Structure formats: C-alpha cells, structure tokens
Amino acid sequence: MKTLYCSSSENIGQVKIENAESEIFRLNNDPFVVNSEYPKTWRADFSDFLYCWDETDIEVSNPTKLLSGYCWITCVPIA
Numbered sequence: 001m002k003t004l005y006c007s008s009s010e011n012i013g014q015v016k017i018e019n020a021e022s023e024i025f026r027l028n029n030d031p032f033v034v035n036s037e038y039p040k041t042w043r044a045d046f047s048d049f050l051y052c053w054d055e056t057d058i059e060v061s062n063p064t065k066l067l068s069g070y071c072w073i074t075c076v077p078i079a
Helices: 017-028
Strands: 003-006 011-016 040-045 049-052 070-077
Touching: 003 070, 011 017, 011 049, 017 040, 017 070
Parallel strands: 003 049
Antiparallel strands: 011 070, 040 070
C-alpha cells in the first residue's frame, strides 16, 4: 500500500484514467505553468492514498483513498 504525500498546489485530485492523458497534456502546456518561476511537470500517479500535508478543509478526508478506475494528477518540479 503506497501513499502519495504532497501539498494541495501539487495535486488536482482524482481523474478518470481515460481522461488523464488529455488533462496532463493541458496542464503541461498551460502558459501560466510553463512560464512560472517554478516550472513543474504534471503526471499520473496510482498510489493507494493521497495525503495533502497542508489540507485544512474539514470536509476533505485526509488521506483520501484512490477510487477504482481513477488516478491522481500530481506534479513534480522540473530540475
């Protein structure tokens, strides 16, 4: 069982697997993201749980379990 740890800004949550490729393409080609002072690359992740260490919304379950047929969309800094 794996848990993905990230901040809220590094994650957009669960996306259906069949929509993930187009969503990742959109994020990786967003001019705001590409021209940011801290460029990132977005990717799919299939960890069992997601834990956002800066989550303060009491309505959000933390960690959140990945649903069947979905993946997390998260990012990593470009070195």
